Amino acid sequence: MSSPTRNVLAVISPHVGGRSAGAALAGLIPGARVTVVETTDEDPAALRDAHVVITGLGPVTADHIAAAPALELIQCASHGYDYIDLDAARARSVPVCTIGSSGAEKQNVAEQTFALMLALAKQLVPAHTALIDADWALPRLQRSITELSGKTLGVVGLGHIGGEVARRAVAFDMTVLYAAPRRAPEETESRLGARHVPLDELLRTSDYITLHAPLTASTRHLVDADRLALLKPTAFLVNTARGALVDQEALADALTAGTLAGAGIDVFDPEPPPPTLRLLTAPNVVLSPHVAGVTRETLVRIALAAVQNVTEYLEGKPLRDVVP
Numbered sequence: 001m002s003s004p005t006r007n008v009l010a011v012i013s014p015h016v017g018g019r020s021a022g023a024a025l026a027g028l029i030p031g032a033r034v035t036v037v038e039t040t041d042e043d044p045a046a047l048r049d050a051h052v053v054i055t056g057l058g059p060v061t062a063d064h065i066a067a068a069p070a071l072e073l074i075q076c077a078s079h080g081y082d083y084i085d086l087d088a089a090r091a092r093s094v095p096v097c098t099i100g101s102s103g104a105e106k107q108n109v110a111e112q113t114f115a116l117m118l119a120l121a122k123q124l125v126p127a128h129t130a131l132i133d134a135d136w137a138l139p140r141l142q143r144s145i146t147e148l149s150g151k152t153l154g155v156v157g158l159g160h161i162g163g164e165v166a167r168r169a170v171a172f173d174m175t176v177l178y179a180a181p182r183r184a185p186e187e188t189e190s191r192l193g194a195r196h197v198p199l200d201e202l203l204r205t206s207d208y209i210t211l212h213a214p215l216t217a218s219t220r221h222l223v224d225a226d227r228l229a230l231l232k233p234t235a236f237l238v239n240t241a242r243g244a245l246v247d248q249e250a251l252a253d254a255l256t257a258g259t260l261a262g263a264g265i266d267v268f269d270p271e272p273p274p275p276t277l278r279l280l281t282a283p284n285v286v287l288s289p290h291v292a293g294v295t296r297e298t299l300v301r302i303a304l305a306a307v308q309n310v311t312e313y314l315e316g317k318p319l320r321d322v323v324p
Helices: 016-030 044-050 063-066 086-091 106-121 126-133 161-172 186-192 201-204 248-259 294-314
Strands: 006-012 032-037 051-054 073-078 152-157 175-181 195-197 207-212 234-237 262-265 285-287
Touching: 006 016, 006 044, 016 032, 016 262, 032 161, 032 248, 051 294, 063 086, 073 294, 086 234, 106 161, 106 207, 106 234, 106 285, 106 294, 126 207, 152 201, 161 175, 161 186, 186 195, 248 262
Parallel strands: 006 032, 006 051, 051 073, 152 175, 152 207, 175 195, 207 234, 234 262, 262 285
Antiparallel strands: none
16 A cells, blocks of 8 residues: 655745745655745645645744644754744644754855955955945055954854854964854864863954854844953954844944944844844944855755655654754
């Protein structure tokens, strides 16, 4: 007797490809009926019948989970999972998985982190703008142009992405500190030349601070006004993880007051940010619209990692990257 067809709802937000990207998923999950939508609310019947929801940054709320009585698995096509109501999923005993161990996003997030760091160190944005305005800004900018070599990089979260950033920092002759709830294996520390320190010590001593922690109740506004006050006035903060890890108003205050040299920001809270967000007009910032994980190559790796976990689950194999 053949196994019953399983129903998979793929929620692919427009900014990561929408239906056109999701259409390719159907042929990658054998024995499943795949419905592609751009929002979780779009097809109530498909949600009701779904055994699995794959979501690429589309929120899955308590109401969505309640409306899906057959739901067995929520698969995030990302390292993060802050757009899932974990409490509602746990109450139903529905596992939530990420693609964390795949490392699908690590290359480009690490590259974007260094792109922002280099742009800040070399003052690329004000230099570019000045030249367009026929302003030869060298005399003014040369006092603030600096090097990465010899500087201390503080990595908050030394997982797959944070480790990739640390590995690149070695090539730039940077000293690497990291803060994390659990210390990395000694072999990892040795290979990366990374030293584990408490978060506040990392903030006080680093020239560049880069955030690679998940967004949870305990990490929301991890970098608030008090912690921003610990940073050296010559330090730069880079965030390519989740916007809400940082108190954005407090960061705008620090930049405006000149108590922080600059910030490179790829993520916001909310997204897209409202035009009234003060961070958008704060001095010495380099901004990008959450592009760190969305190169052509990265999107393919993300989709394949999510599909592989779902396919193996439907085949009766153990799940990977289950959110605790």
